[in-house]
Amino acid sequence: MNYLLIYHLVALFLMCMGLIGVVWRRTFVGILISIELLLNGAGLAIMASAKLTPTADFLGQAGTLVVMGLAAAEATIFLALVLVVFRRFGRIIVKNTNLLRG
């Protein structure tokens, strides 16, 4: 059992918890938190793949930084969407958000 495998298994764990959270949570904020877990696992896997193999390691650092930037952008948009849903429906439960309007 080498270090690269350990890091990848941790990333796999984070991905699984994120997937479970997306299904299990009932509110939009809970789903956002689970998506952050997923993205964090992705960053960890990219970083481990570049750092613990003979690849040039700044590739992995650049990839992880890009993932972090995308996570920040996604969280911003998600916050705005949650606010819009809250104003329209009064609740942010996923089950009740079933109205489409042009």
Added chain:
Amino acid sequence: MERLGLITLILHILIVVVGGFITVFANNIVRSLTGLILTLFGGAGLYFLMAAPFIGIMQVLIYVGAVSVIIFFAIAFTRRAQFGLTESRKSSQYFLVCLLPILPVAVLGYFLVKEITTSIPVPQISSVQTLGKFFLGPYVLPFELISLVLLIAMMGAVILGFEKKRIQMEQLDQAKQEE
């Protein structure tokens, strides 16, 4: 020395695992966010152990400092909607939670254990200057595109945030026309 490193690694993995379980299965959404922050700190520790201190600091700065605060704002703005959350879960949710992790664990886990046989035991630390030159040299287009994505996300958030005011003004206009 190597033993100390291994103990630190296991400690951080434990932090990540415990934080992950708190994040997904806590009933209170604030407690869930706290679990997320715990997981992110564990991840930052893993980055430090991988001899990437810059990424570890960025993890604390961006994830813990910015993203978690944004999520906390989302919770605070919709606090009224969080109470009285007595909706029962669908049976399909229980079904998927039991079944969904099997696929990635089986497929990805099998290939990980099978393919990853060698690893560098002690990763070398690399300078931030190399990363900066890499970003401003061959990778300048993705770098600029990231800033564009962040700008558009910011604009989209502002536009969505002002939506209510616009709808109110449209309703006012309609009322005036009907008069």
